[in-house]
Amino acid sequence: MSDETVIIGGGPAGAAAAIKLSRQGMPVRLLERKPGPHHKVCGEFISYEAAQNLKELGLDLAALGAEPIRNVRIYNGENELTFDLPFTAWSLSRRLLDSALIEQAGCAGANVALGTAVKQLSRTHEGWKLVARSQSSAGQTSTELSAQTVFLASGKHELRNWKRNVKASNRYGLIGLKMHFRPSTLQQAQWKNTVEIHLFNGGYAGLEPIEKGDVNLCFLISQDIYKACGGNWLRVLNWLGRTSSHMKQRLATLTPRWCDPLAVSGIPYGYIHSPNDSVPNLFSLGDQAAVIPSFAGDGIAIALHTASLAAYVHTTGGDSRTYQQLAFNDLTQPVRNAEVLASMLSNRLGRTAAFACARLWPTLPREMVLRTRVGLSHCMQ
Numbered sequence: 001m002s003d004e005t006v007i008i009g010g011g012p013a014g015a016a017a018a019i020k021l022s023r024q025g026m027p028v029r030l031l032e033r034k035p036g037p038h039h040k041v042c043g044e045f046i047s048y049e050a051a052q053n054l055k056e057l058g059l060d061l062a063a064l065g066a067e068p069i070r071n072v073r074i075y076n077g078e079n080e081l082t083f084d085l086p087f088t089a090w091s092l093s094r095r096l097l098d099s100a101l102i103e104q105a106g107c108a109g110a111n112v113a114l115g116t117a118v119k120q121l122s123r124t125h126e127g128w129k130l131v132a133r134s135q136s137s138a139g140q141t142s143t144e145l146s147a148q149t150v151f152l153a154s155g156k157h158e159l160r161n162w163k164r165n166v167k168a169s170n171r172y173g174l175i176g177l178k179m180h181f182r183p184s185t186l187q188q189a190q191w192k193n194t195v196e197i198h199l200f201n202g203g204y205a206g207l208e209p210i211e212k213g214d215v216n217l218c219f220l221i222s223q224d225i226y227k228a229c230g231g232n233w234l235r236v237l238n239w240l241g242r243t244s245s246h247m248k249q250r251l252a253t254l255t256p257r258w259c260d261p262l263a264v265s266g267i268p269y270g271y272i273h274s275p276n277d278s279v280p281n282l283f284s285l286g287d288q289a290a291v292i293p294s295f296a297g298d299g300i301a302i303a304l305h306t307a308s309l310a311a312y313v314h315t316t317g318g319d320s321r322t323y324q325q326l327a328f329n330d331l332t333q334p335v336r337n338a339e340v341l342a343s344m345l346s347n348r349l350g351r352t353a354a355f356a357c358a359r360l361w362p363t364l365p366r367e368m369v370l371r372t373r374v375g376l377s378h379c380m381q
């Protein structure tokens with residue numbers, strides 16, 4: 001039996017855990033199914049707590065080309081609400097962020113295997129047996145691995161026989177789409193240090209500047225709208241442009257970077273791993289631990305926070321149940337707050353009420369931002 005901790009998934013959760021464990025001198029094997037840097041559906045908003053965690057992991061966001069984000073502009077149809085964030089956040093493409101973290105994991109001493117997908121995970125009386133498949137120029141190879149402890153950080157991807165215990169009430173009917181655009185020089189100034197959120201029935205769209213002057217558009221729409229557009233990207237964009245004149249103006253002059261958008265569906269918003277579902281020697285991190293409504297922009301922070309927590313518990317001899325309980329305690333309130341907010345903002349009446357309240361109490365939006373953060377108090381200490 002190998003004494004390596006095997007980490008499944010090289011997103012922010014898996015890579016951060018690999019860095020933390022390696023720094024403590026623990027042998028780590030990080031398995032990532034993608035062979036190299038890749039884009040992911042994400043608003044690419046890096047919240048303050050996430051940025052603090054990344055700094056601690058050795059990443060210099062400014063040096064990577066990330067854009068500082070200090071202001072928020074929210075649209076409800078033609079109505080606009082602006083406010084300053086209670087902190088500085090950042091924005092960087094996931095392609096750059098995730099690959100920088102994986103590189104850092106390798107530098108910290110983790111054994112990183114890219115292009116290696118775990119196909120099977122099964123319990124043995126000593127620990128775990130994994131079957132992984134790697135793709136190389138020589139073809140496909142299957143490898144069997146054993147480990148006492150496994151960190152499951154496969155994000156939205158479920159591992160066969162180890163699916164999250166998702167409740168039917170978690171919102172499954174949304175599709176997430178993302179595209180990078182090149183704005184005109186005039187438009188670039190419009191997004192300087194600013195994230196825009198455009199609200200509409202059933203979903204929202206986020207626009208923010210990323211590295212090299214590009215802009216990321218990431219939005220959630222209902223499957224019904226997607227189907228009504230025949231799943232056609234240009235028709236979906238056309239639909240989006242009709243949600244407000246502001247959105248129409250944004251889309252009119254942006255030049256897409258790719259031919260087709262990235263898409264994701266079946267996101268179990270509101271899912272939180274219950275400590276009662278804990279499995280000995282299996283630590284579930286990141287999206288496998290909890291899925292916060294994405295407009296809160298805190299999924300990366302959750303990934304990094306749970307990675308820290310799991311690494312700490314594991315290196316100090318704690319078990320997976322202790323870790324899942326601590327994670328549950330930290331994640332439940334921000335996820336629930338974000339759910340209430342998401343459900344309120346997804347209908348016209350709720351949005352109108354929220355805008356009216358924000359005008360009466362101008363500190364309210366900042367308060368809401370703070371109440372949907374995970375691990376912020378640790379960072380502020």
Ligand SMILES: Cc1cc2nc3c(=O)[nH]c(=O)nc-3n(C[C@H](O)[C@H](O)[C@H](O)COP(=O)(O)OP(=O)(O)OC[C@H]3O[C@@H](n4cnc5c(N)ncnc54)[C@H](O)[C@@H]3O)c2cc1C
Binds near residue numbers: 050218300
């Ligand atoms: C529409 C949308 C917008 C979002 N916007 C934001 C935002 O602006 N800010 C924010 O903080 N969060 C945002 N999020 C959430 C954020 O993207 C996730 O919470 C975050 O990526 C979770 O990190 P992770 O490491 O758990 O999973 P992931 O980033 O998904 O990484 C999992 C990794 O595991 C690998 N993998 C999967 N299965 C296997 C396997 N069997 N073997 C080996 N490797 C495997 C995958 O290839 C992947 O690289 C958004 C999410 C959505 C859907």
